[in-house]
Amino acid sequence: MKTINYIYSLLSIVVIMAMGCEKDNFDAPTSMLTGRVVHQGQPLGLRSGGVQLELWQHGYDLFSKIPIHVDQDGSFSARLFDGNYKLVLLRGNGPWADNTDSLDVNLKGTASVDVPVDPYFIITNQSFQRNGNEITGTVTIQQVNTSRSLERVAIYLGQTLIVDQNNSAARAEVVSGAIADFNQPIELTVSIPASLADKGYLFARIGVKATGVAEYLYSQPQQITL
Amino acid sequence: MKRIYQLAILSILPLAFLSCAKDWLERTPKNIILEEQVWNDPKQILGLLANFYDRLPTDMGLNDPDHTSIDANQERQAQWRRMADYDDAMWSGFSNEEGRNNIVNYPFDRWRVWNYSLVRDINLALENIEKYGVSLSGEQKAQFSAELRFLRAYNYFELVKRMGGVPLITTQLIYDYSGDPSYMQAPRAKEAEVYDFIADEVDAIKDDLGNTGSNTRANKYTALALKSRAMLYAGSLAKYNNEMGGPITTPGGEVGIPASRADEYFEKSLAASAEIITSGGYALYQNNPDLGENFYEAVVRKTGNDEVIFAWDFLSSKDKRHGFAYDNIPRSIREDNLSSSNITPSLNLVERYEYLDGSNGELKTRTADNSDFIYYDQVTDIFANKDARLYGTVIYPGASFKGLTVEMQAGVMVWNAASNSYQTVEGADLGSTWGGESYPHGDGKLLTATGGPHRSIMEVSNTGFYLRKYVDSGPGTSTRGIRSDVWWVWFRLGEVYLNAAEAAFELNRDADAAQYLSTLRERAGFGANSVTASTITVERIRNERRVELAFEDHRVWDLKRWRIAHDVWNGSSSNPDAVVYALYPYRVVRPGDAARDGKYVFVKMAAPRFRAPRFFQMGNYYSSIDQGVINNNPKIVRNPFH
CATH class of the missing domain: 2.60.40.2060 (Immunoglobulin-like)
Structure with a gap:
């Protein structure tokens, strides 16, 4: 009798644990944005972790930038949710002239963008x-x-x-x-x-x-x- | 019969309600203080003022609030641990905070303060004291208002030096529920306008402040000290920003002051400094004939101190205390069983203290041709004839504190005749001897001292130095039971001399500048006129600021306004300014060589626990503004580089 009680209580704990973590978790983002910072189609060499692009998404309550760090070979990648984003150059950040125009990024599954810049x-x-x-x-x-x-x-x-x-x-x-x-x-x-x-x-x-x-x-x- | 009864009760009942007169509900609440009560009672106003004084932001201070987060109002409070984040010191304490030795780059929000919560409270107080304060005398009202405006001006200075131009809000903003908040959204003022605001406020209030002789409440000279510092900042920003290859500016002038205004600001700074110096109310602290102890006392001693103009006071008897001494006392003389030795000054700073003959302060560890060590009889001999402020700021090996000698020895250097070189032996534990089972060939004398330095043990110096400035020398003050009530100095006359020297130098009055510097240096043991008009340079003034004002929250702001922070801390491991260095003393074991055996030698090295070189990026000159603030007020423009 006692062991059966034991088993039951253990079983119920296991069931509770198995059920517990369902609703309150969101799926992690799965879509992949990749790209390069280019001049005339050629990627630019940069300092590792030195240059940042920013990604903005309108239409949600939380409006703050998603920073994207550019690798030293000029490529970058970010794992995101599907949606429409605006990719912006951070003013004064990279070795190129400022450009306030944003680049529309429509992300469904995967997307690859080349960001043209005007280097000095x-x-x-x-x-x-x-x-x-x-x-x-x-x-x-x-x-x-x-x-x-x-x-x-x-x-x-x-x-x-x-x-x-x-x-x-x-x-x-x-x-x-x-x-x-x-x-x-x-x-x-x-x-x-x-x-x-x-x-x-x-x-x-x-x-x-x-x-x-x-x-x-x-x-x-x-x-x-x- | 029954009916009569009922009627009687009915007639009594209203009486019971009527009888207690009109004022039954009109009582003074016991748990709410009304505006009329506050603004007519000088004691309560003082209590409120104390709260505002306590909320002034600083990068360092002596407090230890939750240091991992910014509070919701973005009132970032004082945090002494930040002393370990620059190049004057590093973190040698508990390894939880090892990140301070490994700051890959300073985040763009690092110095962010947006404490309009305090600005609003002050604006509200200023309006209410006029509205409700009927029984205050005109003089009291003027004084309290002046004090509030001083606090507001000081706070705007803290804002502008971190964020650039900020919205100048001087009245409380009240929402009218119309659905359109745009009339409350103020754009950022120009950087120059905020500095002008500070100067104008000081001029307007300085004669109303009263509080003569107080160094914890603002008086006329406190306000002038603020003006002296703020105008110096504005002047050097106007000058040095425009000397950069690419000046940091925004199109609207929220960041960037025109170069043409530099001289005007320097003139204002110099005038304010000169007024304090000539007022006669303040004097450099010179009460102790031991110049090193004298300099230590100049900052921490509360009685008979005419040097401190404005301080953030603590008092043990009122339980307003801090644990700065508990956390920073040298390991070997700590009185508690935990902590100690967190902030340890760097060799970089120690070598900035000149020799008393005016020569470069670099410590001499090797012979001129670099063929051998220099052998010192006593461990303290290497620090002989140095600027007395070194002793007053730093505890170096063999120096005394609280009447005890702080012994430091990293290990022994054993001569190996066969290989014709020294073998370095360092103990695994503090207070170990070179002998016994572990070292059968040892001589049984000291190996590693209880005070270290040690390469890896926590809570013992990693640099070979301990902090003296601001560490309480009172008995028991480094225990958690007693703690310390040393005050934090906002302004002291020493800084005013340096402000005057720098402003005069920028205005090409070299002789005046040299005179101010020489006066200050005499207190540190230099001869009269140790700096003259022909020997004064901008590097000398900057070095003087670094050694005099170390750990008083100046270094990072000075480097910023001179626009050299990105060169000094350029993140390169080959740049000696960006790396924290250590000095390790060793005892020489070389039997048969009387000239060397038992003497002390010193090794300079990058501090073993120090990881990433300091890296200050262009985007750090002005801190980023929180995106939430910009979302709420679209008129706020972002700072450059972020």
């Missing part, structure tokens, strides 16, 4: 050479939006693929005053730090910065075998 500078050509204990990067930059001037060009070395202003083992720069004509290829030389020298490989990247904008625009990182 882009990197059109880059190459790296190793000379002994030094890496020399040669880069050609091109001004696209002329409203801001060139501030500096920098080369970064890192141990992993993620290399930028905040994640680098070594860095060297040339300020705009030292560049006679930035339409010509610019050479940057940085010595390989001891922490990377014995690893056998490293990643190099070049960034260009316009005055008055916090973020650099980067080339895609390139692996160099030592």
Whole structure:
């Protein structure tokens, strides 16, 4: 008798537990928005976790932005509910000119958007050479939006693929005053730090910065075998 | 018979109701205080004022409210733990708050305050004191109103330095239930207009304030100190914002002050500072012949202190206390069994204190050719001949506090003749000896001191320094039973001297600026005229502010208004300013070498518990405005970068 009571009470607890978590849970969002930040169809290189886009949805009580962080290769993704969204560039946030026009995003299942921006500078050509204990990067930059001037060009070395202003083992720069004509290829030389020298490989990247904008625009990182 | 009875009762009944006269229901409630009562009783008005004083926002302070959330009114209150969030110190306490050593970037809402709840309460008080205060004398009314307006001006300063221009609301807003709230939606004022408002308010009220000699209620010089600081901020914003590659502005001027106004603001700041300095009511604290102790007392001592202009007072006898000493006393001399050592100053700060001969304050740990350590007889010798304010701000290895010596030793350096190098041995526990079973070759003397520093143990210094400023030296004050009632200094004369020096320097009056700086430096042990018109530089003034006003909630605001925060804290691990450094003392074990054995050497390193370099982004110069605020008032424009 006692055991039966025991079993019954246990059973009822199990039933309650199994039923308990039904109504009060919403399904997680399942739709996927992916995209890239592009200039003339080419994705732009950015600082990892540095640049943010914002997504707004009208028509609901809660009206606040959904921040979307852009990866260092210019791509982004967000898992959302289906619906109509507006994608906006955050003012002054990326290495491109402000544009207050929003981009309509109609999300059903999946959607992929290219966000066209108007960068101040882009990197059109880059190459790296190793000379002994030094890496020399040669880069050609091109001004696209002329409203801001060139501030500096920098080369970064890192141990992993993620290399930028905040994640680098070594860095060297040339300020705009030292560049006679930035339409010509610019050479940057940085010595390989001891922490990377014995690893056998490293990643190099070049960034260009316009005055008055916090973020650099980067080339895609390139692996160099030592 | 029965009928008569009934009639009699019936006739008595109305009597019972009628008899108690008219005022039966007209009684003074015992649980509600009426407006007429409050605004005619100076004591109750004072009680209300105390509440308003207590709600002034600050980034640091000595309080410890719920530090994980913002309250619903966005009145972000003082939070001493934030002292560990910049470059003057780091967190060495309980590992729950390890995040303070790993702030990947400062969130855009970090310094957000939108405390219109306080502004409204003050506006309401100002209107009600006029409306209901019939039995107050004209003088009392004027004084209370002036005090309320001071608090409002101070609060607007706290708002403008965080948010940029904010709506200037000076009357209470009452909804008329018409369905259209747009008349209550005020747009943001220009940044310059808010600073002008503060200056105008101070000028209007300063002679009505009374409270002469008080340093916990506002008087004329408190108001002038506010003006001195606010105008200096406005001037440097006007100047340095426009010197940036891309000035931070909004089209409507809510952020951004025209460069042409810089001199005007600096003039106003200098005039206010000069008036305080020449008033004679205040003097730099110089009561203790021991200059280091003197500087400590200048901030914390409440009696006979003519330096403090305005403080947020605490009092143990009235149970208004805080646990700052409990949380920040050095580990080795703590009186409670928990906490201690949370805020530990950085080597970065310590090295900013110059040597008394005026040379750079960098500590000398290695010989000039970097071939060997420099060997010190005593652990304190490396700090000899430093600016006395170092002793007054920081407890360094071997310094004393509460009459006790705070011993610090990270481990021993054992000479290995075979490899011709030192082997570093650090103890797993505090207060361990180099000997016994664990170290059979040891000499049985001290390995790691009870005060650390230690690389990983919680609640012991991770940097090799402890905090002295604001830590109570009274007996038992670091216990949870007694706690501390040291006050928080809003304004003191030392800052006014620095404001004057900076404003004078910006106005190209170098000799005046040098004079102000020299006066302040003399108190710290420097000779007369240690700075002259030919040696004064903007870096020197900025460094002086950093060392004099460390842990008094100035550093982050100063870096912001000079527009250098994004360069100093650029998030790069190769930038020594963005990383918190530590200094670890070791005892040398090198038998047979009398010149070195038993001496002390020091190692500089990035603090072991420190993770992410400080990273201040352009979007941090002005904090983001809550989306809920913008939704309620579409006239509010967003700040740049967010």
